[in-house]
Amino acid sequence: MNAVRTLRRVSHIAYADLLERIRRPGFLIVLASAVFAGYLFVPPVGAGYRVVQVGTQRGIYDSAWIGLMFGLIAALHLPLAGFFLVKNAVERDRQTRVGQIIATTPTSKPVYVVGKWLSNLAVLVFILSAMTAMAAVMQLVRAEDTTLRLGTLVPTIWWMGLPVLAISAALAVLFECTPALRGSLGNVVFVLLWLGALIAGLAGSIDEKTGLVRPAADLHSFSRPMDSIQQQVLAADPQASVRSGLVMAGPDFEGTFVWDGFSWKVGIVLERLRWVGLALVLALAAAIPFDRFDPARLRPQPERTGRQARRRRKLEATRHEPERPADAPVATAAVLTPLAAPARRGRPLGVLVAELKLMLKGQSPFWYAGALGLSLACLLVPAGRAQQYLSLAVWLWPLAVWSQMGTRERRFNTEQILFAVPRPSLRRLPALWLAGVLVAVVAGSGAWLRLALMGETASLPAWFVGALFVPALALAAGVWVGNSRAFEAVYLLLCYLGLMEGVPALNFVGASAEGLAMGMPVVYLAITAGLVALAIVGANRRKG
Amino acid sequence: MNLVIDSVSKLYRGKAWGLKDFSLTLEPGILGLVGPNGAGKSTLMRILATITKPTEGQVTWNGVNIVQSPDGLRAVLGYLPQDFGVYPNLNAVEFLEYMAALKGLAGPTARRRIDELLQVVNLMDARKRLLGGYSGGMKQRVGIAQALLNDPRLLIVDEPTAGLDPEERVRFRNLLSDLSGERIVILSTHIVSDVEAAATQIALIRQGRLVRCDTPEALLRGVEGKVWEWTVPSPELTALRERHLISSMIRHSDGVGVRAVTDGMPAPGAVAVPPRLEDAYLYFVSNGRGEARP
Numbered sequence: 148m149n150a151v152r153t154l155r156r157v158s159h160i161a162y163a164d165l166l167e168r169i170r171r172p173g174f175l176i177v178l179a180s181a182v183f184a185g186y187l188f189v190p191p192v193g194a195g196y197r198v199v200q201v202g203t204q205r206g207i208y209d210s211a212w213i214g215l216m217f218g219l220i221a222a223l224h225l226p227l228a229g230f231f232l233v234k235n236a237v238e239r240d241r242q243t244r245v246g247q248i249i250a251t252t253p254t255s256k257p258v259y260v261v262g263k264w265l266s267n268l269a270v271l272v273f274i275l276s277a278m279t280a281m282a283a284v285m286q287l288v289r290a291e292d293t294t295l296r297l298g299t300l301v302p303t304i305w306w307m308g309l310p311v312l313a314i315s316a317a318l319a320v321l322f323e324c325t326p327a328l329r330g331s332l333g334n335v336v337f338v339l340l341w342l343g344a345l346i347a348g349l350a351g352s353i354d355e356k357t358g359l360v361r362p363a364a365d366l367h368s369f370s371r372p373m374d375s376i377q378q379q380v381l382a383a384d385p386q387a388s389v390r391s392g393l394v395m396a397g398p399d400f401e402g403t404f405v406w407d408g409f410s411w412k413v414g415i416v417l418e419r420l421r422w423v424g425l426a427l428v429l430a431l432a433a434a435i436p437f438d439r440f441d442p443a444r445l446r447p448q449p450e451r452t453g454r455q456a457r458r459r460r461k462l463e464a465t466r467h468e469p470e471r472p473a474d475a476p477v478a479t480a481a482v483l484t485p486l487a488a489p490a491r492r493g494r495p496l497g498v499l500v501a502e503l504k505l506m507l508k509g510q511s512p513f514w515y516a517g518a519l520g521l522s523l524a525c526l527l528v529p530a531g532r533a534q535q536y537l538s539l540a541v542w543l544w545p546l547a548v549w550s551q552m553g554t555r556e557r558r559f560n561t562e563q564i565l566f567a568v569p570r571p572s573l574r575r576l577p578a579l580w581l582a583g584v585l586v587a588v589v590a591g592s593g594a595w596l597r598l599a600l601m602g603e604t605a606s607l608p609a610w611f612v613g614a615l616f617v618p619a620l621a622l623a624a625g626v627w628v629g630n631s632r633a634f635e636a637v638y639l640l641l642c643y644l645g646l647m648e649g650v651p652a653l654n655f656v657g658a659s660a661e662g663l664a665m666g667m668p669v670v671y672l673a674i675t676a677g678l679v680a681l682a683i684v685g686a687n688r689r690k691g
Numbered sequence: 692m693n694l695v696i697d698s699v700s701k702l703y704r705g706k707a708w709g710l711k712d713f714s715l716t717l718e719p720g721i722l723g724l725v726g727p728n729g730a731g732k733s734t735l736m737r738i739l740a741t742i743t744k745p746t747e748g749q750v751t752w753n754g755v756n757i758v759q760s761p762d763g764l765r766a767v768l769g770y771l772p773q774d775f776g777v778y779p780n781l782n783a784v785e786f787l788e789y790m791a792a793l794k795g796l797a798g799p800t801a802r803r804r805i806d807e808l809l810q811v812v813n814l815m816d817a818r819k820r821l822l823g824g825y826s827g828g829m830k831q832r833v834g835i836a837q838a839l840l841n842d843p844r845l846l847i848v849d850e851p852t853a854g855l856d857p858e859e860r861v862r863f864r865n866l867l868s869d870l871s872g873e874r875i876v877i878l879s880t881h882i883v884s885d886v887e888a889a890a891t892q893i894a895l896i897r898q899g900r901l902v903r904c905d906t907p908e909a910l911l912r913g914v915e916g917k918v919w920e921w922t923v924p925s926p927e928l929t930a931l932r933e934r935h936l937i938s939s940m941i942r943h944s945d946g947v948g949v950r951a952v953t954d955g956m957p958a959p960g961a962v963a964v965p966p967r968l969e970d971a972y973l974y975f976v977s978n979g980r981g982e983a984r985p
Contacts, residue, residue, distance in 0.1 A: 478810035480869030484803060486842035489766040490795035497792035505789060509780035560776030564837060567740050568793045569765040575793060 156254055160262025164236055165269045174270075177232065181274045185281030188216055189289055201376055202388035203401040208285075209292035211408030214303030215372050217282040219393060221275055221308025222367040226315035227341050229274070231334070231632040233267040234319040237437075238329075246440035256434035260320050264430035267316035275312065279304050291403070302411045307368045310422035314366070317429035324437040331547040331635060338639040359389065364418050372409045379406060493570065498578040505555070506548055506582050518544055522593030526600075538658065539646045541591045542617070543639075548586050549618055550635060552579055553625025553682060572686040576622065580679055583618025609657025609668040616655050616671045619678035626685040692753060692844060693718055694739070694875055699748035701734050701899075709734035711899040713748070721871045722904075723886025724879040725972060726896035732879040733773050735896070736849045739877065740770040752845070766795070769843030771834045773850045773879075779823025783814055783833050786822060790837045801840070808836040811866060813859070827854040835863065839870075846876045852885055864889050883969045893968075897976050910971040917954055918970045921961035922946045936977050938970050 168174060188198050189208060197205050199216045206212030240246035249259065282304060283295055318340070322333040344366055352370035354361045360373040377389040383404070521541050528534055553576075556562045565571055588595070591614065598607045617638065624634035645653035651662035655671050662668075694717040701710040710731045724732050737743040739750060741761040750757045752764040777786055784805060791801035809815050812832040817825070822833065831854045838846060848867075852860045867876060868889045878886055886893055887907065894904040903910070918938070923931055924946045931937070935951040942948070950964070951957050952974045 478807075478813070480811060480866050482807050482810055483839070483842070484807060486796075486800065486804070489844070490797070490800075490841060493795050494792050494797070497788075497798065501785075501789040501792045504785060505778060505781065508778075508785075555778070559778055560774065561778065563737070563740070563742055563772040564770065564775055564790070564834070565793065566742055567765060567768055567770040568790075569762040569795065571765075571793070574795075 153258055156258050157262045157265065160249075160254070160259060161265035161269060164239075164263060164266035167239070168266070168270055169273065174273075177274065178277050181277045182281050184220075185217070185278050185285060188220060189213060189282075189285040191289060196394060197400060198394055199391070200400070201373075201380055201391050203399050204380070204387075204404050205400070206376070206406040207291045207403040208289045209294070209405065210286060210296035210300040211303070211406050213282050213286045214300040215376075215406070215409070217278055218304045218307030218372070219367075219369055221278060221304055222311045222369065223345065223393070225271070225274065225278075225308060226311045227338070228636065229271045229312055230315045230319050230337050230341075231636040233270050233316055234323060234334075234632060235630070236263040236266055236320065237323040241440060250440045256437050256439055257431055259439075260324060260433040260437055261427070261430055263320045263323075264317050264426070264433075267319050268313055268426075271312040271316055272309075275305065275308055299408050303372070303409060306411050306416060306419050307372075310419045310426070311367060313423045313426035314429065317426040317433075320430050321433040324433040326436065326438075331550045331631065334632065334635040335543065335546065335639060338636075338643070342643060360391075366422060368419060371415065375409050376406055380404065493574045495574075495578060498574060499581055502575070502579045502582040503585060506551065506586065510548070514544075514547075518590040522591070522596075525591075525593030525597050535647070538594060538656075539642060541594050542613075542642055542646065542656070545586050545590045546635065546638070549583055549621035549638075550631035551625075552583055552618060552621040552634075553623070553627075553686075554629060554631050557629050572683045576626075576683050576686055577679070580618050580622050580682070583621060584614055587614035587617060605663050606657060609663060612668040612671050612675070613656035616675045616678075619675040619682070623678040623682040623685065626682045692873070692875065694845060695751045696735075696739070697749050697751070699735070699738060699745045699750060701731075701738065701743065702746040708899050710738070710745070713896075713899070713901050715894060715901060715904055717875050717877070717892075719871070719873055719875055720891035721867060721876040721878060721886075721889050723890030723893045724877060724896060725883060725886060725893055726881065726902075726976065728881055730881075730896045731899035732881075732896055733849055734899070736770075736772075736847055736877070736879055739845075740768065740772075740847050741765060742770075742772075764845065767841070767844035769838035769841060769846040771838040771848040771851055773853070775834055777822040777825075777830055777833055780821060782821055783809060783818045783825075783836070786833060787836060787840065791840050794841045796841060804840060804842075805836075808839055811839075812836045813862070828856060828859060831855055832859070835866075844874045846870065846874060847879075848877070849879045850881075851878065852880065852882070860885075883972050887968050895972060895975050903975050907968055910975070911966050911968065914952060914966040914971045914974045916963055917974065918950065918952050918964050918966040919957050919961040920948065920950045920964050921958055922948050923958070936973055938967075938973050 190196055190198065199205060199212075199219060206215070237246070240249065279301055282300060283297070286295060286300070287293060318337060322328040322337065325333070327333070328336060348365045348367050348369070352360050352363045352365050352373075359377050360370050362371045362374045373391060376391075380387050380389050521537065521544055525534070525537050525541060528537055551558075556565050565575065568574065588611070591610075595607060595610045595614075598610055620638060621631075621634045624637065625631060628634075641653055641655060644650045645655055646658070649659055651659050651665055652667060654662045654667065657663050657668045657671075696713055696715045696717075699710060699713045700708060703709050713731075713735060724735065726732050734743065738745050739757075741757055741764060744758050755763050757764045778789075781789065787805045787808070788801060791805065796804065809818050812835050814829065814832055814836070817829065822830065825833070831851070835848070835851060838848065852863055855863060864885065867878065870876060871889070871891070878890065880886060890907060892904060893907055893910055895902040895910075903913075905913070922943060922945060928940075928947055928949075931949065931951075935953050935957050937949055937951050939950040940947050950970075951961075952966075952970045956963075
């Protein structure tokens with residue numbers, strides 16, 4: 148009886164949360180994006196790029212090959228986007244204050260977090276379903292093989308994608324319930340985990356001697372299908388290249404072959420379900436740090452310093468108003484000096500200072516010390532790999548500060564007050580953007596001073612273009628999406644691909660000779676202007 | 692100085708009319724906008740504060756359409772929304788300085804004004820404390836202060852006394868009375884006593900429509916001779932409630948003393964009494980308009 152009651156609670160928490168999410172207009176946009184991405188995954192011959200290529204060939208677009216393509220995307224990329232999409236289930240209950248009502252019911256913490264995990268997973272399953280439908284449609288559209296074999300197509304996509312999505316959904320709940328991982332730091336940690344799992348999965352499944360993929364029980368489940376493909380290609384031509392790539396461009400393409408597909412035997416399915424079991428354990432682990440919406444547990448963070456303890460006591464003391472003596476004089480409207488004329492002109496400098504103050508107030512001394520340390524290290528550490536990591540750290544350090552841009556007024560419910568002033572967007576947003584730029588310039592002073600001292604006349608302006616670009620990206624994403632997750636996801640990917648992997652077009656600070664030769668600083672400057680304009684348009688739209 | 696609301700309607704996305712064909716002309720003074728929850732008060736307030744655009748109709752401030760040219764009004768507007776937040780890591784002075792900069796007030800003027808306003812809203816002693824530690828009533832007073840920063844010609848306050856203790860409520864009502872004069876004050880509430888003393892005009896709103904707009908005296912005259920008091924045995928109370936608009940009840944040793952608003956004498960022994968504003972509100976806003984039901 149208790150088990151039935153528990154199941155009922157879990158299912159209702161998941162169901163209500165799912166309804167709340169899928170009834171939002173934004174969810175249709177997410178589904179439409181998934182469908183559009185599905186269209187791009189299956190390019191026609193001559194499109195200039197291929198998705199999943201082995202050597203110089205790709206499989207013919209039949210159910211087996213298209214299933215593999217969509218399965219890989221679902222296992223490798225959807226979990227990252229999915230995490231940022233669903234990491235708001237607990238936060239929504241906190242903001243709507245429904246959480247405090249739930250906390251007064253007999254619902255236990257494990258029941259609540261498992262319900263939220265299932266809701267997260269259900270949202271991702273909706274997207275996976277849309278992608279599966281699109282996979283079938285694209286096979287018929289490209290018409291290289293019009294025999295639709297759902298028994299081959301569907302299991303490949305789902306058994307590859309579902310376990311990874313389950314883990315992503317569980318980590319979203321775990322991170323939301325863990326105070327230190329609730330914000331930007333959690334998003335950075337997740338991206339690092341995602342990259343680590345990807346790199347470890349790839350490295351672990353490649354045989355060092357042969358260079359071929361060997362079948363393993365990897366999280367993303369790409370080793371077994373890839374091994375099957377490589378074996379088939381080598382059986383047909385032992386000299387054939389089997390170097391694989393997910394998205395390939397360029398002329399190295401000679402034709403197609405028919406892949407026999409991959410059989411999802413019971414043992415392999417059970418192995419995949421073990422990952423779902425791990426996801427359940429992760430979700431249950433979220434019950435340990437979960438504060439059950441107790442605001443008293445929210446405020447006093449573990450106090451590492453006496454200063455923090457003093458600050459907490461001071462904050463708690465302010466809930467009570469200072470006692471007023473009974474005979475204290477009462478000020479009336481008579482003390483107000485009438486203003487001579489209405490203020491019609493803005494005060495750009497005043498707004499900039501105020502935005503900067505707002506942005507930096509509340510940052511811990513540790514944050515300032517870290518920024519200073521990074522700047523000094525940039526000046527002192529010799530060039531090389533360490534300098535590259537330092538450069539990345541300099542650009543990641545102010546992430547939490549930039550993340551607030553364009554989202555703060557919604558988060559703290561000050562929108563109505565702010566939009567009732569003259570020219571609300573034009574007075575505030577450029578100042579807010581400039582405040583973000585100042586943060587970039589000050590926090591990254593070590594990096595650009597080093598460039599200046601070394602006489603890097605081409606790289607120095609490119610660095611400042613980066614300092615203009617990142618806050619513009621944060622502002623536009625914040626205004627349009629309303630939360631910081633979209634900016635964080637895009638920015639972290641840009642940092643990884645542009646700054647670490649050195650993709651010239653994505654290096655927004657123009658740190659590579661190739662990027663400079665391509666004129667990327669000019670491109671990013673133009674993008675920056677576009678993003679600031681987009682933010683202003685977005686703010687005006689939100690107001691209407 | 693005038694604010695003209697001309698046939699304004701607002702249709703929400705769920706296809707529900709938040710406001711329907713609402714017209715009103717406002718001159719300097721205090722308008723009390725009174726209606727039940729969900730009547731459309733906040734929708735009207737947001738339209739007048741240039742936050743929301745009307746679906747139909749137009750609003751003009753001194754002859755200028757506020758949808759097409761909102762900035763003229765915004766320069767002289769003070770707005771306190773019903774539900775608003777503050778930045779928890781700023782103190783009251785820093786928050787008001789931020790708002791003053793956005794409103795375009797020059798530094799020295801802003802500092803003097805903030806100082807005066809903090810005295811008026813009784814937050815001088817707490818001015819340097821972080822807003823995150825303020826109680827609900829204290830935050831509400833910070834909201835009132837920000838609305839008055841630019842010495843507004845049009846002051847719109849939506850349920851301003853929510854969260855204030857009785858002493859602060861009285862203080863705020865007095866402040867509004869003191870402020871009226873050469874400005875238009877619109878005060879929205881569902882508590883009649885909030886507007887009773889201060890309002891020069893009262894607009895009654897129900898289901899998005901203006902029911903009646905008049906001076907408090909005229910509203911009271913409208914229910915003259917329609918307010919009755921008498922005592923009934925307790926068991927008859929339920930049936931009585933179905934027939935008449937009961938505005939208050941008080942238990943006596945011989946039954947329940949009832950006050951009802953109704954067009955004719957409701958029961959033998961009922962005595963006509965002088966009306967209160969709450970009786971007028973109930974009479975005009977209730978669907979049955981006080982007519983006795985069979």
